[in-house]
Amino acid sequence: MQILKRFLDFYINGSIHVALSVYALVCMTGYLFEITLIQIPALFAFFGTIVAYNFVKYDALARTQKLQMRTELKAITILSLLSFIAAGYYFFQLSKTTKMIAFVFLILTLLYTLPFFPNQKNARNWAGVKIYIVALCWVGVTLFLPIIHSGISITTDVYLVTFQRFILIFVLILIFEIIDLKVDDPNLKTVPQQIGVKRTKMIGSGLLLVFLLLEIFVAHLCAKSLLMKVCIAGSTLLFLLFSNEKRSQYYSSFWVESIPIFWFVLLMVFG
Structure with missing residues (x-):
């Protein structure tokens, strides 16, 4: 039972579950708009979500050295590294326009996590803004990314x-x-x-x-x-x-x- 709980915690804390949710929504977009080649943007979104969410969750703590490298965190780090490589592989298979869209959401993720200006808070700490940034990123990645990649009209x-x-x-x-x-x-x-x-x-x-x-x-x-x-x-x-x-x-x-x-x-x- 303890092993099952550890696996579930790793599954959640490593952002695999939220990545599956993103993957499901991308595949849903493929189904709704009859996109046959949906797996490239879907897998890019899946692996990219693992990287982005783990970066957002653990970056600040790691930079301030408040997070010890316990066994689970080491495993999450390895998972994130492998996911980064996989996301990069699928990124280069996206169309040119889709890459630009993906880059925009990368900037939003960085803005959400890192302070771009000295003595300023990141977007995650801007009053009342977080919910809109997260919702916008989800809609952009799960809907517009596969649609633009497939060349479907809006x-x-x-x-x-x-x-x-x-x-x-x-x-x-x-x-x-x-x-x-x-x-x-x-x-x-x-x-x-x-x-x-x-x-x-x-x-x-x-x-x-x-x-x-x-x-x-x-x-x-x-x-x-x-x-x-x-x-x-x-x-x-x-x-x-x-x-x-x-x-x-x-x-x-x-x-x-x-x-x-x-x-x-x-x-x-x-x-």
Whole structure:
């Protein structure tokens, strides 16, 4: 049992689970827009997410030497290095325009982590900005990256999926912010810090309703697609309503981050 827990902790702390969520959303984009060569951007996103998330989580602590190189961290370092090599391999297989888009999100990640100016905080510590940067990066990498790589035209359906995906990621981050309320720096000015948990849940619930209403405007609306989105919105709503500061890391870092994977599985089974 202890071995299983260590494996699960490594799986979560090494950002493999969140990378699978990103991979699932990229593959979902491939399915929705009939992109046949989806694996190159999907695998680039998967390995790139492991590198980016581990860099964001452990860079500051490593630079201030507050993090000891225990066994798990050494394994995460090796995983990140191998993922960096793999991400580089798939990066060079992307189209020229897609590489430029990927580079933009790399800059956003660096801006999110490192202070670009002397005596200034990084973007992660800019009041109220973190949630928008993270949601924007997720939408850009999981939606626009594969679409641009495949040369697909930006249609109305693309914009609708953009809004839906941004809303879903935004609400998922709200759940994280509620759970992290007791450990987050007050200067971050996260949504729950500014308006309280109750109002945050009300805003998240309203956004999930918008998420569903946007489905009405999809060009080829079908009952299966609507039912799947109802399942995803309902699952997310339950996680949102039952979120609080006392929840364990598995509640958010495993179960909440499983929602995109769950959505993709539904799409593969019933789509």
